[in-house]
Structures are given as C-alpha cells and as structure tokens.
Amino acid sequence: MIRTLAKWMLLFSSAIGLGCQEEPGAQDSVPGRPGGLKSAGWVRAERRAFDGAPPVIPHRRFGPPCLTCHNDRGIDVAGVGFAPANPHARTEGLSDRSRCEQCHVFRHSEEVWTPSDFTGLRQTLANSRSAYQGAPPVIPHRVFMRENCFACHTGPAAREAIRCTHPERVRCQQCHVPVTTNDRFLQE
C-alpha cells in the first residue's frame, strides 16, 4: 500500500512540475524536510485556496479542450500523467460546453502581490463516519458539483484514504447518504 501511495505521489508531483517554471523536482520536496515527499493531501491543499475552492490548473495549457482528457472517467496521458476525471460531469445546470476557466485558472506566476493572512479551511477526513463498523460511511461533503463520485473515489487519481473498494456498484447513493453539513447556520 505504501508503495502504491508513493508511486502516486510521484506521479502527482511530476504533473505539477509541468505546470510551473521551477526546476524539475523542486516541487517534490517538503520545505524544511529535505528528501521528504509531499503527501497527496499536501499537493491537493497546495492547489486550492481552501477545501471547497476550485483547484488551480497544475499544468501548462495544452491544445485540446479540457474535457478531452478530463472526461467522466479520466485518462492516462502519455508523458504527462493521469488526467483526473471531471467530477462535474453530471452536474445539473452545468453544460458540457461550460467554460472550465470560469472557475479553474492557470498559475502564470509564483509571486504574491501583497502578503496575506488568509488561512482557508483545510480538508478533514474526520467527518466521514459510519453508524457502526461495517456500515456504509456517510458522504461528508456537499454533492453539488461532485455528482460524479468516480472522479475522486476511483482510478489512479483517487487518494488511498478515500478510494472506493467496490466501483462496480455504480449507484453510490443507494448506500451512502450525504450529510451535507454538520454546521450551524449563523443566526441574526
């Protein structure tokens, strides 16, 4: 398992390496930990302002439209890596002609204009829980824009911790129910 994880971490790292102007390999290491590899979670966090924000595009602009590679299952792109599936493939109100760059933008610079104190929400897997051991875990996040469960929970792009063991059971919400929020809503 550890070996698989490391393999995918390497793959992720090489994928972001392509998007940045830095020397190859510079993205792989963890600051302050020479030789340490970034976890998939670290890489995930690095690409978005907070958990729930659209990730930036970690590679340079390729010719074909985004959905050529980021289709509803994802494909292995020779020389680049695995292009994760489009999690919005079944989102109502979002056309397959929608403009990906409305929400996902490239990183054309590594600079910040002025420093910021913003610390976004970090992903936590603690909300995923089952009623008892063996019961199907609930869905701990909002399903809107993530209706295509396979995008994140199956295939090479799925992180170990959330990888589905039974992707052949196509209808996920038959057993897994969404608990969209534990949060209170702010009162007057």
Next chain:
Amino acid sequence: MSGYRQAKPTEGSDDPRESGHHEHRFDRRAALKALGIGASGIAAFSCSDREKAERLQDEAAQIPADLDWGKAPCRFCGTGCGVEVGVKDGKALAVRGDLASPVNRGLLCVKGYHLPGFLYGEDRLTHPMRRQADGTLEKITWDEALDLIAEKFGSALKDHGPESVAVYGSGQWTVFDGYAALKWVKGGMKSNNLDPNARLCMASAVMGFMTQFQSDEPMGCYEDFEAGDDFLLWGNNMAEMHPVLFSRILERKRQSPGTRIIDIATRRTPTSDYADLYVEFRPGSDLALANGILHLLVKNESIDRAFLEENVTFRRGIEDLEQIGYGCYGDQAERYTFKDEAKESTFEELVQFLEDYTPEKVEAISGVPAAQIRSLAEMYGQGYRNTVSLWCMGVNQHVRGTWMNNLITDLHLITGKISRPGNNPFSLTGQPSACGTVREVGTLSNRLPADMVVMNEEHRKTAEEIWGLPEGTINSKPGYHAVDMFRALSRGDVKAMWIQVTNPWVTMPNLERFERKPGDGRFVVVSDIYPTPTTDVADLILPSAAWIEREGVFGNSERRTQQWNRLIDPPGEAKEDAWQIIQVAKRMGMENLFPWPENDWHEPMFEEYRRFTLGRGKDLASYEQLKKTRGLMWPVVDGKETSYRYAAGHDPYVKKSSGVHFYKAKGYGERAALWLRPYHPPAEVPDEAFPFWLCTGRVLEHWHTGSMTRRVKELHQAVPKAYIEINRADALELGVKTGDRVRVLSRRGEIELPVEIDGRGKTPRGTVFIPFFDESCLVNRLTLDAMDSISKEPDYKKCAVRIEQAP
C-alpha cells in the same frame, strides 16, 4: 428560528416535523431537498432503512459544528450570486455557492470562489491616519478623524457654500452607506455634489431607461436566460464579466440546441468562442449598425404595428454634433452640461430617418458585411423566436451611450419583444449595488430615491416630508457629475471631498489631468480597506469594514434586493462607511437626520428609505422579509416579487388582462418612447500620429482596480499584471512578440507594458486592448475624458494611441 433557515425550500413537504422544531433535522432535510435528492434519493429505501439513515444523519449532526455558515451576496460584480460563507473563530475560511439562490443556483465564478481571501491582506487599513506636512501618515483616533472631517466640511460650507463640498461614492456602497450619504449631503449640507463611480459604469443605462420608460432599471430578469432563443450580446464579454449568467445561457443552449448566441463586438473574446455568429464592427459604429437593423425591420415589415400603436410614442432629441460635442475639448473642457431636448416625432418620421441606414451604407460605416446586418435584422424580426439583448460597458462607456441604449431598446419596442419572458433588452451591471444603491437610493448628483430628481419640486417635497425637514431644504440645482467633480477639485472649486469604496486615481479617464498632491489647500478624505493610489493622495485615510464585516443590503442587475448580516468582526478599528458618515453628520449638528439608536439603526434606516419606494412601482420588500429570503425583485407588493415589469399577469401595477402597460411613463401618456438617434463618430479616431484604437476593460480574474482580487494569491497568480493585446499582423509590423515590452502613447500620457498576441482576447488589426486592473500600469493615463452627452459617462473604449518598442 432564524429567517435564514425559514428561507430553505420547504414546499411540498409531507413531513410535519419539518415545521422547524427540530433544528438539525430541519437543516439536513432542507439541504437534501436543495440538492434535489431528497425524495428521490430516499425512495429506494424501505421505511426502516429510511429511519436508520435519518438516525444516522441525526447522530452525525450532534457532532460539534465545524464551521458556521451565513448567507451573503457576492462582493464583486452586479450579478449578485448568493454565497454561503463558512466562519470559524471569527474568521471566514471558506465560501460555497448558495444552492438556494435563484441567481446562481450554487455555482460561482473564480472570483466568487475566492471571496474570503480578499479580507485578509496583511496591509488592511486598521486605524484612521492623517497625512503630515512631510507626507508621512500619522495614526489618529476616530474622534480626531471625525472631528477633522466635520470641521473641514463645515468650514468649506460656511466660507464657500454647498458647491464646495463633495462626496464621491460607489456602486459598491451598501444601501445603508448610500442612503446615509444621500441624506447627509442633500438633506444636511444642502448640496447636490454627490456622485458615484457608477457614473463611469452604467449612467448611460440609467438615462436609456429614463428617457424611454421614465423609470430606471430593466423590465426583464435572469429568468430570461431560460426563456430566450436568441441572445444578442452588444459589446459584452459575458463569459469573463458575468460568467455565472453566461453559464445559464450555455446551459439553455445545451437543453435547447436551437438557441443562438450572437457576439456583436469590436474584439474577439472568450465569449466569441461560444457564439454562433460573431459580428465585428468598427469602434463607435454600433449606432449605425442598430439603425441599420431598424431600417431593415421597417423595410421588411417585421415590426409589430399593433404593439406600436398601443404602447409606443416617438421622440427625437438634439442631433447636431457641433451643439452636443464630447465634453472634453475647448470651452466644454471644465464643465460639460449639455442638455438634450425631447421633441415629438412620428412613425413616418422614423421611416424617413432610417432611409439613411441602408445595409450598404451601414457596411461602409461599420465594416459589418451587409449580409450579417440582414441576419441580425432577421433574428430581431422573427416573431416566433424570443430575443434577449444584453449589454454592459461596451454600450454604456460610449460618447453616445444613452443613444445606443435607446437604439437597442428601440429594436425591442419596434418588434414588440419586450416585457415578456425571454424577450427583453437587459442591461447588466458591473458593481454589486450599482442598481440597489446608486440607481434606487439615487446617489447621483441629480437624484433622490425611487426615480425622483432634485429638479422637481414635488419630488423634493416628498423627500423633505419623509426626512422631516423644512420645505425648501433640498437644493434644486444638480451637482457635479463624477468627471466634473474631479475637474472642480483640480481647479480648486471643490474644497472638501470624501471618497468611499472606490479608487478614482486609477479609474478616472485622462488621469494626468487630476493629479494632486496632498496639502494643496483642499481636503480629501478616503475610506477604504487597503492602501491604493487614491489613499496615496488623501489627506485623511479611514479604515472601512468590508462586506461580511458589517450588515448590508445590495441590489443586483435584475432588481433583486439582497440582505446579509454581519458574520465576522472587522479588523482593528475599521468601521462601516455608513457609520462614518452618520458620526460626521452628528458632529456637524445634523443628528436629526439619523435619529436611530447606535446599536440598532440598520432596520429603521431601511424602513425609512423603503417609504420612498412604496406605491411608486419601485416597492421594496420589508427588511424582515429580506432577512428571510435570498433577495426579492422589486416591485414587491403584498410580499410577492415581480419577474417582469410592465407585464400583465406579472407586475401588480398593470391592471390590463394582457399585454404591457408602461405605467411609469406619465410624461409620454403611459407609453414607451422610441427614440430616433443618429450615428455620430467617436470623439477621437486614429490618425497617422496615433494609428491604433485603444479599448480598455477587464479580465475574469480581477475585479475593477484589483485592490481586492490582486490580494488573493490564486487570482493574482492567474493574471499577475496588465498587458497589451495586439493583433498578430500589427505585431509583426511593429517587430514585437508576446512578452516584449512596448511603450503605448496617447495625446495625454504614456505607459509601458508587455505584449500578448492571441491570448484570451484577439483584437482586429488596428486595435489594441489593455485591462485596467493594474495600478502599476495605469491605462487611464492614456484614455480620453470624452463623455456621453446625456449620461456624462466617460468613453473608456475608444481613443487613439501609438505603439513603440520599449527602449
């Protein structure tokens, strides 16, 4: 129960427990429903499964809350997307699209998704600062700052009269900020020198609607995006500027493949990539193009005669180019006060007037092939297809912007395609409360709330009565409009000016004209959240509370009034703009204007303002109702919002059983006015010395002057600096390629910046484009302070420049 929770969709519930007694269950069920998976998702379960699942979810809900979520409209453009902001320990950590918002239905654009980041720049202004004689800033207390403003404005009033004070506000002002400013300036200081940055943004649309319907703001709403067949975008890069609304059009196209998007523009943009037809016209020639379409509609008999006879009257204004001018040359340079006159006209005169605009002649002026003009006329003329025209800055920032607004609406009036679902002229706005604050509260130099004006005695009396002021308090002479206000400041006629929520030293056209140094004998106060080129020239800087750091109300493009609560505390000593104004007014002895308790003034202030709107066809919802909903579109009568104004069956003011009734246009016999408007050339056209057209504008990632969005890492890194789009053939001739730096010069100034060829936008030969967000590369040093003759909105889209390789 909070209003927020009651606003969750609960209709059709068969579960008595959903009455809101059980907080957790209610929230979760409502959220499931909002996701559209409530009933159907659970239908596959047996009853006991269902109970188990619910118990499971209820248990999950017992776990301590992670984030608190509160609703707010987005802080950026005029679309007014609903967002939910996730707050923990007094900090905003996340946002998500509000699934219950009818505007965006859960979707946002990249700016919206990065909203909370803009609040936390390390250089947030946190305490008042006064500029010393040596130019440095000294921290002072709020009391000192407020006393100083009261003293400076008071002495200017005493020594030089009400023309010597000015407040320059914003379409980003909340309704509270705008209303406080309006009451203080017009009811307290008896001045009309109150104008907003929205003058630079949608004043032409205001005058368009006012001249035709005698009431501002569109008749249609966003529901048109699901009802329209043809979407004609006039100079409007919607894919980048109103992305969420553009998604609605794309989705409409997916569901109904016959839907057509027509991009009528002067440059190819990401919007053009999605268009079925791209129509490129020469800058400024849209006037000729629209007249050309009208010509063909009349000639082809594609007009709705019955509609015209019942609902339309004809008007004609002053058309003499010499008499009108452009507001930037010769005698008009210091103050531009041209006033149009409405003369009665007839359909026969219209037909004669349009004789001049044959497709061939229009092709010669606009460069649009006659065949394309015929296609456009066919689209507007097809009675069985629904037509929506959309526009924003391209039409408004135009030396004849009001005329262009008139002509687009004329296309809808002459075909009867108006005030019906899917058939409307719809002007989009660029600021979150350009409609709610500027246009509805009336923070313009000639306006009062609810379409009323200071020149009208009856209107002044109405305002004086609501404000409890003696008759004759309000000044009947309109004040300076935005550009003239800054000209007057430069001249020294304005002695004291307060600027809130805007950045004029980046956005004023022909910027070099307004250069100023603090300590020039005038007093400039700037309230903002970050240091900007405008705070750089301020004598006093005040720290403002932004967005969810205070309670507020915005009004979006579709007449939707949206309220939000204060969700987090502002940093340091930052205070909301309305509070700042109220405190100064109190120090100037005008406490009678703001009689509400200091800890609870939002609701009573809103309810007072609301009195202006009731019974006038501009009826706003009660504050209580706004708190509970995701906004409501006015007029709100008996608690019900209005999707389509003037339309029978939709608008409660229309008593007819069918058709439309333009009941606000009392001056036109309750008919809409169709205006005859000719083609006039732009104020400055390229010549040998300055051979390129310069168009300025925005990019998706940055909002306005970038003072907020550039402080968000992801947005800044996507577009870190301004650039100049040059056509590939022109670049070849100039000997430059992408990334090379060039000098761009106009008759007014020069800047240096990198070239981009075939990027997201593609200009035709002879045209260049520069975005205006970058304060280190001020494109407004180049632009011309020519204005629309009627709205006094500057034209940022057309001037002449020269390009040289940078040394």
